[in-house]
Amino acid sequence: EPEVTQTPSHQVTQMGQEVILRCVPISNHLYFYWYRQILGQKVEFLVSFYNNEISEKSEIFDDQFSVERPDGSNFTLKIRSTKLEDSAMYFCASSSLQGEDTEAFFGQGTRLTVV
Amino acid sequence: RKEVEQDPGPFNVPEGATVAFNCTYSNSASQSFFWYRQDCRKEPKLLMSVYSSGNEDGRFTAQLNRASQYISLLIRDSKLSDSATYLCVVPGGGNKLTFGTGTQLKVEL
DSSP: OOOOEEEOSEEEEOTTOOEEEEEEOOTTOOEEEEEEEOTTSOEEEEEEEETTEEEEEOTTOOTTEEEEOOSSSOEEEEESSOOGGGOEEEEEEEESSOSTTOOOEEOOOEEEEEO | OOSEEEOOOOEEEETTOOEEEEEEESOTTOOOEEEEEEOTTSOOEEEEEEOSSEEEETTEEEEEETTTTEEEEEEOSOOGGGOEEEEEEEEOGGGOEEEOOOEEEEEEO
16 A cells, blocks of 8 residues: 655754655655644644645744655655754645545654754 | 634543544534544544545444534444544645544543
8 A cells, every 4th residue: 555654753853953854755646745743732734735836834834944845756844943842743644636525645754853 | 613623532431332522623614524543653544534414434433513513423332442542634725634632532441
């Protein structure tokens, strides 16, 4: 069964450092997303990406965040200067279609710890 | 009203019991809804979609009440493996998903 894969599974970084979280979406999917989940809290939408550009972003997704699809398979989330409050589980997701009834498939997540 | 609201639980039930969770949502324009399951420190996985009045899949039944803006999930004959957090999810515009905080279920022997 096709799946979304994320690397690394766990990243520890010092405050102020840049991190890049990587995702390989399902191969025939066209819509890509990043969500985050702070420990003990709900899953929150960060950004959606289609046709090589951001289609929607939340207020969490400020200038410190950026996304890129550098090649035909990878989808990355960069945090330029990490803060302690960026510590969370980051989930990548992808879907084949757009629309309210479309299922999004989630990767297993990257746990980011900022120290 | 919050965008998506759920009772966090935990619901502790014996094996074989029937348990129901409710979820309320604020956007009356939403047409479809999802229940996702999340195991501890794992990714959310789709359990059921709800498009019209309801949906049934084996031991799981999801119902939608548009007038009252709530969705329910019923689990019959609960098993130990059903222990997880159940997330009510409401799609927004552009494929964005809005998650509830989740309801924790613990099924015990």
